[in-house]
Amino acid sequence: MVDETILREKAREVLARDDVRRLIGWKRGTYGYESAPAVLKDASQADELIFDPTCVQNPASFITLEEKLPVPRGQDPDTRKVAVLVKGCDSRAVVQQLVEKAYTRDGVIVLGVPCTGVVDRRKAQKMFGDTSEPVMIKEEGDKFVFIIDGETREGPRAELLADKCVRCRFPNPLVYDELVADEVAVWGADEFADVDEFEKMSPPEKWKFWEEQFSKCIRCYSCRNVCPMCYCLECVVTKQKPQWTRRSTDVSENTAYHIQRAWHLSGRCIECGECERVCPVDIPITTLNRKMTRDVKELFSYEPGVDVEAEPLLSCYNPQDPEEYIM
């Protein structure tokens, strides 16, 4: 269990340092089951921080989201460190960002938050309904206890956990400077049963499934923007010269967009599940990513975001790589 007092204390210390620019964590949301990513710049703000089962967001996304303003002539750029609180899954994003040289290891301070799983807002909404007041959630054994509009409600942990948490293999951060709580036991395992199940469909059935899903897409690019690995200055998807994908929203362009997104995350996706969570039209985006994750593992014995020293999957090769379909 994470003691928020300790978490805040550690954050306060870090924020008080002269060489730290900002700290990214979580804070209470304004309504319902929401929490909000918190970007703090001053030690006095540390008390805003929380960590509870609402803290689903991946703070590592916000390291690479930061846009740097032009530095006025004669001034030095702000090269102070960024501190970030990460759950186990979030830490894989930090690892992969390091592999991809998004920043250097000494450019970040990582405060690790061992995590026992977060609540899927959609599942909670289905179980308990909505409210305009912030909901408090605590984990108690195999239950989650909610305080909704002053009323205490309970729900089974197994039914409320986010999907990514059900199969979580990395509840403890893989990279950190300091842990804010004791490590927790691993409970999850991932056999990719969902991928196997999906693959039972024939190609036309799969296409039909995705056609329906992609037809919903409004191309808001929230799935791309929230992804901690997607931080190209100019994304091929929105590039004008050349125009790989057209901005028009129709099922062909939307499908192309989603294939492009999934392709670019092949061997890079760290399974934080944020893309699917943020989708306003409920496209099961991780179904694509998980297929790639499984195949990358099976074909190349590769898992992104677990080893800072690893070579990027598609920038290396093994002369013995599989090639069974190659003529």
Place this chain on the structure above:
Amino acid sequence: MSSRRPKIGVYVCHCGINIGSVVDVPAVVEYASSLPGVAIAREYTYMCSDPGQNLVKEDIKTSGLNRVIVASCSPRMHEPTFRKTLKEAGLNPYFLEMANIREQCSWVHEDHAEATEKAKKLVEAAVAKALVLEALEEKEVDVIPSCLVIGAGIAGIQAALDIADAGFKVYVVEKTPSVGGHMSQLDKTFPTLDCSACILTPKMVDVANHPNIELMTYSQVEAVEGYVGNFKATIRKKARYVDVSKCTGCGVCAENCRLAGRIPSEFDENIGMRSAIYLPFPQAVPAKYTIDPERCLQLSKGKCGKEGPACAEACTAGAVNFEQEDELVDIECGTIIVATGYDVFDAARKPEYAWSDYANVITGLEFERLVSASGPTGGKPLLGRDKKGEGGYLPQKVAFIHCVGSRDKSVGNEYCSRVCCMYLAKQAHLIRDKLPEADITVYYMDVRAFGKGFEEFYDRVRREGVRYVRGNPSEVFKKNADPEDHTLIVKVEDTLTAQALEAEHDMVVLGVGLEPRHDVREIIDLFKLSQSTDGFFMEAHPKLRPVDTASDGIFLAGCCQGPKDIPDTVAQAKGAASSALILIASGKVNVEAQVSFVTSSECRGCGFCVEVCPFGAIELVDENRMGNIVKVALVNEALCKGCGSCAAACLSGAIQPRSFKDEQILPQIAVLGVRT
């Protein structure tokens, strides 16, 4: 130029009837003229001819064309031709696009209508790409006026001498202790019967003494980097354990070696013996001794007799040095000639001929040593000598077998080795010469006597009483188990008389073929060469660029490119030398213009391209992005070969190979992707 509106000229070639007989050329021209940006569309019988090229030049000059499409043969054939045409007309050569309507259309499709439709599409795709072509700048780099020659057989020697004689520096690297290669092992050469050593030795000496040649024997190239005009090579000079500056080549060391006469001599094809400290052969160049570290007791066991190494003891010059270590030498050169030669086919891979089993079944190369005046038997074809090299008998019934390991799919060698027919004829002649009474039979599939004086020589040998039996022996075995009886049975069907024969012989010479060096892979990796199906190095073009490789500045000479006889080898070596000299003498060379470049404002500095680049041409450098310092990729254009692997690895498309940019390929896809 590039900022102007595209004004495209499309030229559709009939190629005589090669294209025109299948593709409706006028229809393609008409279609082309309807395409956007096309100002002129014409047809011509032979676009590559002078009048054809002049047509293009005229149009560029008079109509202000700024893009040219030639729909004809493969760009691999005539892209350089037409680039030159554009250049001569004052247009940037990279404004050329070719549509391959011959090799990939008229020659492969039977249906005229379909082929015509496809040709139209190919032209349309070329127009789509032409609209977005860019002018590229051909850059020049200085050429270091020197050449590195790998291998010092006759090919390497000749090439090195030619370049050195032209007044330029040559580094010759030879793996073995002496120059000379296979040619030095041969007795006489066909068809003129010149003594091989007599004609080779002077050249060997020249290569060692030439003021412009730095000879490194017993050395190997360890690493090569760089690009045409500017190669850097690291050469490992293996320790000889003999100080060459002190060694006088007197040979006392070898006489005193405890293993003297007990180690099979590679030069004598293991028929003769040598010491652990040795000179490969008497005329070896340099005449400096070398210690075989694997055989030398001192080096391999750490101890040589009770009194210590006898060779060191015997050497009055004090040249033996067991502490000597390998030495790494870095050199810079502008060009490289690969002349690594061949291996002879390993006769053990044809067990039916029992070469491994019987001492009187020998290979052609063993025969050379056996009949060489400087060989272990002093030129007498003695068989069955004892361990000390004493005794033995002279054969009476000699058989020669053609095509051992050549033209033989069962051993994976489909090709003809080109020299066996003639060397066997020569060897038959030598036997006739040495043993006038002997019965000589040659078993052949075909006799290929195609060279100058070959047929005449073959005819002469037959007239000398050598019997030619057309048949490919299926088996060679011993007549009986008696160790004193050397009779072998050659089982063969005479295909001219359809008679099954079991002929008796007491000596069988196998006409083993030529194969790529067993360690060819190392050379390939080192110099980025490619192989043809036969395993020999592939030339840039089988007809027109037979000494060039796909890597600029690296040339091939001799049998490493394919089996050939001595005159052909020498000719090719001279060709390679001439090619290298063109670069060296001009002092400048154009480097690849179609290289990658980075749009740094789109680069996120992840380094995927850096890791992918096989040539180490990309690095991450600091960039000041409006006051913020970021890492971005930067291409070293002299190292980049334009393969474009970086572009496929880049997520944002920030790095692109010129002429093959995403925005140049996507329009082609847009045209060709549409089903018609």
Place this chain on the structure above:
Amino acid sequence: MGDFKFAKDKLAEVVGALKDYEVFAPAAVGDVLRFKEVEDASSVSFDFKNTNVPPKELMFPETETLFKFRVGKTDIEPAVPDESKKRLVFGIRPCDAMAYTIVEKLYSWDYPDPYFEKRRESSVLFGLACSEPVPNCFCTSLGGGPGSEQGLDALMFDLGETVYVKTITDAGDTVAKAMGLEAAADAEKKAAAAQEKDALGKIKRSIDTEGIPEKLPSLYDHPFWEQFSDRCLSCGICTFLCPTCHCFDIQDEMEAFDGRRARMWDTCMFPEYTLHTSGHNPRPTRKERTRNRISHKYSYFPEKFDVIACVGCGRCINYCPVNIDILDILEKSKQAEAKEAKTA
């Protein structure tokens, strides 16, 4: 105008009765709702809170062809929508209908937009009053409400077994008659009024907009924006799903030689929105973009058109994945001291 009613189990018949109209109604793909042309009247349902994607797309589609062209040719082929056929938008919520009245002001100002105007003119809006507002509804703060009639031609109240239809315009009346609806009695009117009152009580969130349009410009450089913008993803959810956001981009989409110029939804939350050809971006970070979204709705638009460009539908709050809550921003803007702005 008139008061009508029909039995809810006759919904399909009522909708199906309109042969001369293209009928648009909310349709579900999984849990996701958006307006679609009705192909099967029996699929029309009142069992929804509101569509994920607002019906602005019926007037202002995500992608719209303006003209077609061929490289090297100067003549173009303009594409003007054929909206000769009448359209019925059935089941639109009052907030989304009110949004049309706001967007209309822009699209008829200066250069009238033929695409929007034609569609708007040919559409008859049959609203559906809200009985179950969602937690983030705040329409009442912006002059709307569960039973607001702004922009509508008729308003329907789902009373359980009966649907009460109040026509507001002649067009609404005509359609109601064409549907063959019967007249409503006082009972239905009373039930509708009670339902509206009940629904009003369920709207928990609100903002007093008094003074906001005037104050926001003074907060232009204020650091308080960063509290929100620092976690903004720069995605298009809030704006694409906003019924009043109306920005579009114009792009050329091409084959090798042929193409079309089309306009498509754009959002000021994308950095490319203000990116100049020179590479300069006047809104380089999410701070400027967040500020623009709020200021445009609550200051620039009212300054020009006298109306706040927000209807309180709550979509931007509901769907924001990082809990950027427009009400929170507005409240904080009221607390922010304008003079702090200088310290930014």
Place this chain on the structure above:
Amino acid sequence: MSEEYEPNILAFLCNWCSYAGADLAGTSRTHYLPNIKIIRVMCSGRVNPLFLVNALQQGADGVLISGCHPGDCHYLEGNFYARRRFMLMRKLLEHVGVDPGRVNMSWVSASEGAKFKEVIDETVAKAKEAGPMDQFRRRQLNW
């Protein structure tokens, strides 16, 4: 699936091996189906897997990427990278419902004109079996 359906195949061939192999097929007058349209690139490593997505969107019924045999790449390693990329892209497309028979890869050397024909025949046969790829075609193709 209509009887008339003739699949359109887009092939990306590396300049040094496969394009040369295709040229050799031509020089040897090896007849093959005209369904295939070739785009020349310098190396199979150049082929961005997203080209496939684009090709399918433009209406190609199948694609072929062909390079030098492993170890023979003119640029040493390009085909190794290509092999990894296309193995994965094929799996991804398969997951979205694109018949895996539409995504083909081969190693064809400059001396394998005959193999080139075999590869084309097989690629066309697989695309035929998969049927026309109309579902992914750009909706705005016919202006």
